[in-house]
Amino acid sequence: MVAAASVPPGAETPPAVVLGAGYAGLTIAHEVYRRSKGTIPVVLIDRNPVHVLRTELYEVGRLASSGDSDAAWVVPLAQVFDRTSVTIRQGIVQSIDLATRTVLLDSGEQRFRSLAICLGSVAAYYGIPGAAEHTHQVYRLSGAKRLAAAIRDIERTSNALPGERCPRFLIVGGGSTGTELAAEIATTDWKAIADPAARPPAVFLLTGSLPFLAGFPPSIIERARKVLARSGVTIIPGLNVTRVEPSRVYLEDGSALASDATVWCAGLEAPHVVRRLPVPHGKGGRIVVEQTLEVPGHTGVFAVGDVADLRDPRTGAQVPATAQAALAGAGTTARNLVARWNDRPLVKFRYEERRVVVALGLGQAAGAVRKVPIWGSPAALLKQIIQRNYAHSIEQGETPSTLI
Ligand SMILES: Cc1cc2nc3c(=O)[nH]c(=O)nc-3n(C[C@H](O)[C@H](O)[C@H](O)COP(=O)(O)OP(=O)(O)OC[C@H]3O[C@@H](n4cnc5c(N)ncnc54)[C@H](O)[C@@H]3O)c2cc1C
Numbered sequence: 001m002v003a004a005a006s007v008p009p010g011a012e013t014p015p016a017v018v019l020g021a022g023y024a025g026l027t028i029a030h031e032v033y034r035r036s037k038g039t040i041p042v043v044l045i046d047r048n049p050v051h052v053l054r055t056e057l058y059e060v061g062r063l064a065s066s067g068d069s070d071a072a073w074v075v076p077l078a079q080v081f082d083r084t085s086v087t088i089r090q091g092i093v094q095s096i097d098l099a100t101r102t103v104l105l106d107s108g109e110q111r112f113r114s115l116a117i118c119l120g121s122v123a124a125y126y127g128i129p130g131a132a133e134h135t136h137q138v139y140r141l142s143g144a145k146r147l148a149a150a151i152r153d154i155e156r157t158s159n160a161l162p163g164e165r166c167p168r169f170l171i172v173g174g175g176s177t178g179t180e181l182a183a184e185i186a187t188t189d190w191k192a193i194a195d196p197a198a199r200p201p202a203v204f205l206l207t208g209s210l211p212f213l214a215g216f217p218p219s220i221i222e223r224a225r226k227v228l229a230r231s232g233v234t235i236i237p238g239l240n241v242t243r244v245e246p247s248r249v250y251l252e253d254g255s256a257l258a259s260d261a262t263v264w265c266a267g268l269e270a271p272h273v274v275r276r277l278p279v280p281h282g283k284g285g286r287i288v289v290e291q292t293l294e295v296p297g298h299t300g301v302f303a304v305g306d307v308a309d310l311r312d313p314r315t316g317a318q319v320p321a322t323a324q325a326a327l328a329g330a331g332t333t334a335r336n337l338v339a340r341w342n343d344r345p346l347v348k349f350r351y352e353e354r355r356v357v358v359a360l361g362l363g364q365a366a367g368a369v370r371k372v373p374i375w376g377s378p379a380a381l382l383k384q385i386i387q388r389n390y391a392h393s394i395e396q397g398e399t400p401s402t403l404i
Pocket residue numbers: 019020021022023024025045046047048051052054055056057058091092093094118119120121138139140177271273304305306307321322323324325326357404
């Protein structure tokens with residue numbers, strides 16, 4: 001076990017450092033400040049000066065019509081931590097040295113006494129040729145904005161396409177992100193945004209070898225399937241993508257689909273800086289953590305959110321890579337970080353999914369609340385209220401109280 005580095009008498013104690021100001025990191029920084037009443041110095045590091053509302057990045061229609069403003073998808077960190085003593089440091093994490101308890105940033109070094117690694121996830125391309133080079137993604141704001149601009153430009157000139165051909169958009173990945181994105185593209189009024197003569201897009205959702213909306217209740221899957229069909233989304237099940245070219249996607253049965261823009265929603269993995277750490281790694285390079293969310297062998301070092309790999313010991317089920325789980329894990333981590341700092345016992349993380357709701361465009365959604373199916377406009381309204389509450393609470397400088 002690597003113990004927290006001892007500090008020579010008279011030297012300043014290094015702070016608790018939180019890497020990543022996403023759902024997990026922002027909550028941990030806030031909660032450590034609140035629980036310790038400001039007595040534990042906290043430094044929050046992110047490459048951006050803003051917290052990105054990542055769960056809303058499927059809204060490419062709104063992004064395409066918002067010009068250069070991304071104000072609706074970000075909250076400035078300075079505003080969130082305005083009334084706290086949390087120090088915000090902007091920088092890109094290059095490496096983490098767990099032995100010397102130092103983080104190397106593009107802008108210098110940062111020592112730490114405790115650490116919370118909350119660097120989220122990046123697209124996993126599984127070595128499929130052309131996937132990284134020729135697809136868009138909505139996992140980051142910059143990517144979602146690029147996709148929105150690309151679709152708007154394709155729609156703008158769509159009436160010049162030969163014959164009756166409509167613009168074709170291929171979404172790879174039939175989980176909730178791919179489904180929300182397919183619905184959004186298919187139901188956006190591109191005539192209003194791009195050009196009055198814009199042709200409606202043809203949207204294809206490729207689920208690969210996984211079933212459409214795997215893990216959702218069967219009744220919800222059926223409803224989502226019907227809503228997507230009504231919106232003109234074609235679901236192509238059962239075939240993995242084997243190669244991607246700029247305007248073509250090849251499938252494992254040898255067939256190829258023409259595409260004006262392809263979006264990769266097929267999976268996530270830990271960022272490179274996390275994969276390189278000399279700690280136990282699970283699927284996609286995620287850090288295998290103890291039930292306390294501490295990294296094995298590294299006292300006071302925690303990994304939370306999409307970077308963490310944890311199974312619920314009662315059910316054996318993997319804690320999902322969702323904002324909801326990241327927020328829940330962040331609460332436990334903040335508590336344990338403060339406990340470690342004060343030499344108190346840690347608690348175990350217990351995760352229970354409260355709800356999952358997938359937006360289906362045009363004020364429709366489908367999902368489950370405590371495993372009870374919910375759909376239609378009530379589901380869409382619930383999702384909207386949860387998202388607004390979350391954004392509102394952090395804009396007010398409060399610890400996020402709602403779970404997405
Ligand atoms: C379109 C979409 C819709 C979604 N919808 C839902 C939903 O409805 N409900 C739900 O629960 N989940 C949803 N998710 C999943 C959810 O967004 C993630 O699980 C969640 O963001 C994970 O939180 P996190 O704190 O682990 O990482 P993130 O929120 O991604 O935060 C990671 C932070 O680390 C920073 N960072 C990364 N690398 C570096 C570096 N090297 N240096 C400095 N900073 C770095 C990033 O800038 C970012 O701020 C959705 C995801 C997407 C893409």
